[in-house]
Amino acid sequence: MEPPRGFWASLWNFICFLPYFVGLLILGFIKGIILFPFVCLIMTIGISGIILGLWPIHVFYTCYCILSTKQFGPALKVLLCLCTAVITILWPLVGITSSVLGGAAYGLLAPMFATFQAVEEGKTDKLYHCICDGIWDTVEGSFTVIRDFMDVCYHSYFSIMDDLRVEGKYYEIRILYLPLALIIGVLGAMVDLPVISIIAFCKSPYMLFKGWHRLFQDCIGREGPFLETICVPFAGLAILLWPLAVVGAVLGSMVSSIFLGAYAAVIVYQECSIWFGLCYIVASLSIYDEYSNDVLDMPEGSCFPRPQYTKKAPSRTSSSSTSFSRPSSFKKAPSRTTSLSAPMIELKPLELANSLFEECQRHGEIMVSEGIITLKDIEDAKNKKGSGKVISIGLPAYCLLQALLRSIKANSTGILLSDNTEITTSNKPKDKFFDWFLNPLLIIKDQIKADNLSEAEEEYLGKLVLLSSDPERLKNSNISPPPESERRRAELDALARRLQGITKSISRYPTFRRRFDDSMEIILQELANKNGEHTKSSSSRPQTVPRSKSMFARVFSQKSFKSRTDNPGSDQEAQVVVERDVEIG
16 A cells, blocks of 8 residues: 655654554554463474484484594594584473473564454454464464474474485684684774774664654555554554664674684684784774674775785675675665556565475375386375485476476566466565575576577486486486487586586575475375276276376477387287376376
8 A cells, every 4th residue: 555645644654553553553462471381382392302302313314424524534523522522412402492482482473473464455354364374274274383383393304414425625723823813803802892892882873763754654654564554563563662672782792802803813724823803903993883884874894904815816806895885876775656656576484385395295196196206206205215316306407497498488587477477587486595595506507508409308307307316217217318428428427417516505494394394295196096996987988098297298298109119029029118197097
């Protein structure tokens, strides 16, 4: 909705909205008070049980992987074992404490969010939803959090540790530079802590009054965080609690200054020079001063010098980017109303995840019906053994490949999903998670486009992406022969490895395992229904081979047709071929 124009109209709109907002806030708070003890108890018991149950396994397997890997040298192994010993000792205490605080916060805030979401535009019977929404959903959400936490502690943890045991680049520490780096790091923390604390304390009054001015301006004009109904309670609390936010910013600056100064130890170790470490200590003060000026919209620059602290001279672009300078167009905060004059659809993270899992389900059904993926693969993926990587890694990577090929053929600047939704750098979700994976996928798309792959090479690349985790099946597969050029095969192998690596990283994040298991259950259920229908109708009507949607179906159909025309054989052999095609369909 459009905010009102003019001061008096804005003030009257704010006065009328205030009782409405207070009523929703009180109702949501009452639901949160009732629910949060139960939700806190559920999450505390569930998460604490997972932490304590897997803690001995985590301790043993972490030490085993560090000591058995060939990527680390002896000195680095000893140092990592000492560090992991401290982490593993503190992990149960920190994890259980976080589960209590997180469960209480989730049980209190989730019903409040749901109460404000119930009055959004497009919903009917808002009174009923205001009262009922956020009650059972919060309880279900607590169990979902426990399930995702279990997947991270079990599946993601072992996936990361297994990669550690794979041979890769060798790392070792230079023991002679450790004492020097430690001394410079302590010196940097001792210098940065008092100086940065003074800078933060001097800029805190400016932050206090500037924040209040902006929040009151948005509150009266119903702009910024006050435009969306669900954000109003938290924006109102921000006005009252803004002084605490300023105090927290000062304390945060004081704590971060310790780590910012201690980073001088890393500079000494990397550059093998004490002088560069001392230069960094001076430059870190300038870095913080310039960054805080940009955050508070103060004049650019710093009164502290900024000497060079690396052997490699920074380029012009990198030096300008690290100076935290801002364009003139950003010196004035953009108005929320002007940004709505040309609306742009911003994709939600759940929509992208739903599209990926729908693609996995669709391609999985087709490949199982064609015999490319077997039921054993699905069971092994659920049990995390054998050929399960064909499903858990190969199938999502294959779906990503199809999305990239679809985008290339449509000449899209981003990634085109199966429902014609285009993901670009402008409408992508703001989560940092998507920056980590969207940009590499766009680079891979440009590489595939530059290679100008033929149809046979696309099929071979799809086979590599899907089956490269099972070398025996990849070798015996008859799907699309490899290119004759060794250079071409190496390029396709590199693309397949990168796609599988990105997919493997995505699979370690929460919700992936749960959502993927749900997709596999749907595939198994539909296959069971189809098999039941085939057994009932096979004796009453002839079977025909449907036209498949996947790129592998053409290859299988062509090979079956060729075998029937070149080697007709006996009637019994022909019957076997027909029965195999029926099973494929």
